Amino acid sequence: MFKSVIMVVAATIIWSANAWAEPRIDxxxxxxxPGQIVVADGLDAISVLISLATTEFRPFxxxxxxxxxxxxxxxxxxxxxxxxxxxxxxxxxxxxxVTRTEFAKFLKRQRHVEIYEPPDHVDRxxxxxxxxxxxxxxxxxxxxxGLDRDRYYCxxxxxxxxxxxxxxxDPIPFRDNxxxxxxxxxxxxxxxxxxxxxxxxDQENYVGTITSFPSRTTYHAFSAAKMELHRRFTEDQKLxxxxxxxxxxxxxxxxVQTFVENAMAAFPENEAQFSLARIEARxxxxxxxxxxxxxxxxxxAAAATPREDGAQGETRTLTGYPTGS
Amino acid sequence: xxxxxxxxxxxRRQRTAWSLPGPxxxxxxxxxxxxxxxxxxxxxxxxxxxxxxxxxxxxxxxxRPAVAEAEAHMRE
Numbered sequence: 544m545f546k547s548v549i550m551v552v553a554a555t556i557i558w559s560a561n562a563w564a565e566p567r568i569d570x571x572x573x574x575x576x577p578g579q580i581v582v583a584d585g586l587d588a589i590s591v592l593i594s595l596a597t598t599e600f601r602p603f604x605x606x607x608x609x610x611x612x613x614x615x616x617x618x619x620x621x622x623x624x625x626x627x628x629x630x631x632x633x634x635x636x637x638x639x640x641v642t643r644t645e646f647a648k649f650l651k652r653q654r655h656v657e658i659y660e661p662p663d664h665v666d667r668x669x670x671x672x673x674x675x676x677x678x679x680x681x682x683x684x685x686x687x688x689g690l691d692r693d694r695y696y697c698x699x700x701x702x703x704x705x706x707x708x709x710x711x712x713d714p715i716p717f718r719d720n721x722x723x724x725x726x727x728x729x730x731x732x733x734x735x736x737x738x739x740x741x742x743x744x745d746q747e748n749y750v751g752t753i754t755s756f757p758s759r760t761t762y763h764a765f766s767a768a769k770m771e772l773h774r775r776f777t778e779d780q781k782l783x784x785x786x787x788x789x790x791x792x793x794x795x796x797x798x799v800q801t802f803v804e805n806a807m808a809a810f811p812e813n814e815a816q817f818s819l820a821r822i823e824a825r826x827x828x829x830x831x832x833x834x835x836x837x838x839x840x841x842x843x844a845a846a847a848t849p850r851e852d853g854a855q856g857e858t859r860t861l862t863g864y865p866t867g868s
Numbered sequence: 869x870x871x872x873x874x875x876x877x878x879x880r881r882q883r884t885a886w887s888l889p890g891p892x893x894x895x896x897x898x899x900x901x902x903x904x905x906x907x908x909x910x911x912x913x914x915x916x917x918x919x920x921x922x923x924x925x926x927x928x929x930x931x932r933p934a935v936a937e938a939e940a941h942m943r944e
Contacts (some may be wrong), residue, residue: 722917729914775928783919784929791910796920798931835932 566611573751575616578667579609579660580701582740583653588786588793591769597715600773601741602766606701608674616646619674621700623684634730639684641677641700655754655762659744665708673707688732698738714738722781760810760817767826768806802833
C-alpha cells in the first residue's frame with residue numbers, strides 16, 4: 544500500500560513536471576513557451592542613449608521573461624514608475640517592482656519585440672519559479688542600476704532568473720566617457736558595469752519577432768545605426784553631440800536623426816535578404832559618407848573599443864547583435 | 869497593427885515613424901529625468917553635457933560640409 548502511494552506521488556510529480564514543461568501556445572505563428580527571453584526596443588532617443596553606455600554595443604532596451612499561465616502568455620518584467628521630482632534626482636524618487644504583464648499589453652508598449660529560447664542547459668522551471676517568486680516578493684525596481692540582489696532593473700531581473708536556471712550573464716563595463724560619467728554621477732549610478740538586453744540572448748536561439756518596423760531587416764538597420772553612433776561616440780565626445788534636451792525632453796540632434804532615418808530607409812523590407820554583416824558594413828559606410836571619417840586620434844580611440852572576438856579595429860562585424868547571425 | 873515575422877516571412881506591415889516613445893521607454897526617459905516635466909531641475913553640469921562640442925572638428929556627429937549643403941539645398 545505504502546509503495547503504491549509512493550508510486551502514485553512520484554507519477555504525479557513526474558506528470559506535473561511534464562505538464563509544466565509542455566505548455567506552449569501558438570501566438571500568430573510564433574511558438575511561445577515558458578522561460579523564453581523577450582527583448583524589446585523603441586524607436587527613440589532613450590534607446591540610443593542606453594546603447595551608448597557600455598564599452599561593447601548591444602541591441603535592445605528592455606527585457607522580460609515569458610510565462611504561460613492558464614493558457615495565456617504573460618511577461619514578467621521589472622519596470623520603474625516615474626514619480627514627480629524637482630530637486631531630487633529622478634532615480635531617487637522612481638518606484639516600481641517586478642510585475643506580470645499580459646503579452647498583448649506588453650506588445651502595445653513596444654515598437655519591436657524579439658523572442659528567444661534560453662540556452663539548452665537552462666532549467667526553465669527554475670527560471671519561471673524565480674520570476675514568480677520575485678513577483679510575490681514584490682522585488683522593487685532598481686533605478687540606480689546596481690547589481691545587488693534586493694532590487695532589480697529590467698535586465699538584471701532576467702539575468703538573475705537565468706542564473707537561477709543555471710546560466711550566468713556577465714555585465715559589461717560602462718564606457719570611459721567623461722560626459723556619460725557626469726550623467727551617471729548625477730543619477731547615482733555607481734556600479735562600473737551593467738547588463739544590456741542584447742547580452743541576454745543568442746541568435747542561435749531566435750524564435751521570432753513582433754514589430755511595427757517594416758521588417759526585421761529594418762530593425763537591424765536601426766540597430767546597426769545605433770552601433771555606428773556607438774563607434775563614433777569616442778571618449779572625447781559629449782552627449783550634446785548626439786542629443787538635445789528641449790523642455791526637459793530628450794531627442795536626437797536633427798543630423799543624427801536624419802542619419803538613423805536614412806539607415807532604416809536603406810533597408811525597408813525584404814526579410815532575410817541581407818546578412819547582419821552586410822547591413823552593418825553599409826550603415827558604417829553611410830556613417831562615413833554622412834559624418835566623415837573619424838580623424839586619426841579618434842580612430843585610435845575607436846580601435847581601443849574591445850571586440851567580442853578579442854580583435855580591435857574599425858571593421859567590426861555586428862558583434863553587438865546576438866551571436867551566430 | 870504590428871508586423872509578425874516568423875521563418876515564413878512577414879505577416880503584416882505598418883509604416884514606421886518616429887514618435888513619442890511607448891510607456892516603457894517613456895518611464896525610462898522620465899527615470900533619467902528627461903521626460904516632459906517643466907518643473908524638473910537638471911543641474912548645470914549635466915545640462916552642459918547636453919550642449920554640443922563648441923568646435924565642430926571635435927564633434928564626430930557633424931555632417932560633412934557637402935552633406936550639410938545638400939540638405940540645406942533640399943530644404944530651400
